Structures are given as structure tokens and as C-alpha cells.
Amino acid sequence: xxxxxxxxxxxxxxxxxxxxxxxxxxxxxxxxxxxxxxxxxxxxxxxxxxxxxxxxxxxxxxxxxxxxxxxxxxxxxxxxxxxxxxxxxxxxxxxxxxxxxxxxxxxxx
Amino acid sequence: xxxxxxxxxxxxxxxxxxxxxxxxxxxxxxxxxxxxxxxxxxxxxxxxxxxxxxxxxxxxxxxxxxxxxxxxxxxxxxxxxxxxxxxxxxxxxxxxxxxxxxxxxxxxxxxxxxx
Numbered sequence: 001x002x003x004x005x006x007x008x009x010x011x012x013x014x015x016x017x018x019x020x021x022x023x024x025x026x027x028x029x030x031x032x033x034x035x036x037x038x039x040x041x042x043x044x045x046x047x048x049x050x051x052x053x054x055x056x057x058x059x060x061x062x063x064x065x066x067x068x069x070x071x072x073x074x075x076x077x078x079x080x081x082x083x084x085x086x087x088x089x090x091x092x093x094x095x096x097x098x099x100x101x102x103x104x105x106x107x108x109x
Numbered sequence: 110x111x112x113x114x115x116x117x118x119x120x121x122x123x124x125x126x127x128x129x130x131x132x133x134x135x136x137x138x139x140x141x142x143x144x145x146x147x148x149x150x151x152x153x154x155x156x157x158x159x160x161x162x163x164x165x166x167x168x169x170x171x172x173x174x175x176x177x178x179x180x181x182x183x184x185x186x187x188x189x190x191x192x193x194x195x196x197x198x199x200x201x202x203x204x205x206x207x208x209x210x211x212x213x214x215x216x217x218x219x220x221x222x223x224x
Contacts, residue, residue, distance in 0.1 A: 034210055036154070043217055044146075044154060049210040087154050089211070096168045098144065098156030 002027065003088055003101035010107040011078055019073045019104045021088030027099055031091040033071040035064055038085045038103075048073065075106070083108050111135035111213055113143075113205050118218030125195055129218060131188040131205030139163065139183040141208045145190045147201040148217075157203070160188060195222045 004022040011017040023029065035048035046055055048064040051071065064073045071088055088101040117129040131143060145157040158169045158179040167179050178191040188205060202217040 036211070038154075043204055043214040044206075044211075045214070046210060046212045049212065055212060085153075089154075089156075095171060097170050098146075098159065100146075100154040100156055103153040 002092070002099050003090065005086075005088060005101040005104045007102070008105045008107065010109055012109050013078050013080060015078050016074065016076045017078060017106060019075075019086050019088075019106070021071045021073070021101050023069050023071075023090065023099075025069060026094045027069075027090050027092045028066065028071055029069040033064070033066050034089045035062075035071075035073045036087045036089060037082075038087065039083075040085070044087065078108050080108050082106060111138065111141075111207055113207060113213060113215035115203060115205055115215040115218035118203065118220045120221045120223055121195055123196055123222055123224055126191065126193045127195060127220060129190040129192070129203050129205075129220070131190070131215060133186040133188075133207070138186040143179075143181065143188040144206045144211055145177075145179060145188075146204045146206055146211070147199075148204070149198070149201040152201075155201075158190065192220075195220075197222050 009017050032050045036044040037047045038044040047058050047062050051066040061077045085103045085105050087103045092099050112134045114132045142159050142161050144159045147155050160167050160179045160181050164181045176193050181188040200222045202219050204217045206214045
């Protein structure tokens with residue numbers, strides 16, 4: 001994937017975890033970033049849009065930021081229900097197409 | 110609240126064509142773009158294509174251009190994805206998702222390309 005994420009992260013319940021997403025000037029550097037949560041076997045769910053915004057119903061334990069050509073998703077107060085794959089996404093200006101990161105599997109130990 | 114339901118998947122022979130359907134329920138279908146995203150078994154999400162709210166603009170992932178065609182019929186609240194020359198690497202769950210931010214998704218339809 002053009003957007004680079006770590007394959008996996010893990011942390012204990014109640015702890016905090018960060019997931020990074022690295023891109024370039026033609027994508028993250030000039031576009032909004034979204035984050036999706038996907039529990040295996042189900043459809044992805046939007047949890048962050050426009051770099052930092054949460055859709056209604058998404059708890060404030062989920063937050064995100066963007067700096068330059070990278071973005072970060074942070075989840076605090078981890079719960080076992082947070083175990084899922086997380087994907088960053090943005091738009092590639094040069095290709096006029098959407099881009100997803102490779103995904104990060106979160107394990108809550 | 111808009112809901113999306115994909116259909117049209119199944120087991121298909123290599124080299125054949127397929128049309129997937131994304132049917133919407135709810136209001137304001139003609140006010141937002143619709144994307145197709147696919148996910149091969151055990152793999153990550155791959156953006157496929159998008160069509161504007163009125164169908165006047167389309168964009169495709171580079172690797173999809175030429176074999177994939179997205180279209181919509183707002184009177185039927187439906188978006189289509191037509192795929193030709195299917196190959197094994199097109200085997201995937203195909204999702205449609207609505208809005209610029211892909212804020213709502215269907216449940217997906219599985220396409221398996223196999224002889």
C-alpha cells in the first residue's frame with residue numbers, strides 16, 4: 001500500500017495505543033485522512049474523518065491527528081471490543097483516487 | 110438514514126463479466142457520491158471506484174481502469190459496478206460505501222472467480 005501502517009499493535013485493557021499511517025505529499029500531505037475500524041467478518045466502519053472528526057456515536061476514546069505526510073490514530077481506555085483491523089484512508093491528488101493503508105490488527109491482550 | 114445493500118456476487122468463470130448492484134434505501138440518495146471498495150480474502154481494503162452524486166463524474170483506481178465501469182440510476186437509487194475479463198485476483202468481497210467520507214457501508218457481496 002502507498003499508505004504505510006504497522007501490521008499489528010497490542011496493549012492491555014485500559015491502556016492506550018497509537019497506530020501510525022505514513023504517506024506522501026500527493027496524498028496525506030494535501031488531503032483529509034479518515035480511519036476505519038473493521039471487525040473481521042463485518043463491513044468497515046468510519047471512526048474518524050477530516051483528520052480529527054468523530055462521527056456521532058464514536059466514543060471520544062478514539063482520536064486522531066495529522067502532521068505533514070503522516071497521521072496517527074489513538075485509542076485510550078482499551079476494551080476487548082476494540083479488537084479489530086484499523087485502516088487509514090485518504091485521496092491521492094495525482095491519481096484522483098482513494099487510498100487505503102495496509103491495515104493494522106489491534107490485539108487487546 | 111441511508112442503508113446500502115450489495116448484490117450480484119457469486120462464483121464466476123475466469124474471463125467472464127459481472128455486474129454488481131448497490132441498492133439504497135432512505136432519502137437523499139442523489140446528493141452523495143458512492144464508492145466501491147473491495148477486500149480479497151485475508152487482505153486489506155482496496156479502493157476501486159467512485160461516482161459523483163449525479164453520475165457526471167467517475168474515477169477509478171489505476172489498476173481497475175479499463176475493466177471496471179461504475180454507473181448509477183438515481184431514479185432507482187442504485188449504483189452498479191460492471192467488471193469484465195474477471196480473473197482470480199478479482200476474487201474479493203465488494204462493498205459499496207456512501208458519501209465523500211465513506212460514512213456508511215453495505216454488508217458486501219462476495220465474488221469468487223474460479224473454474
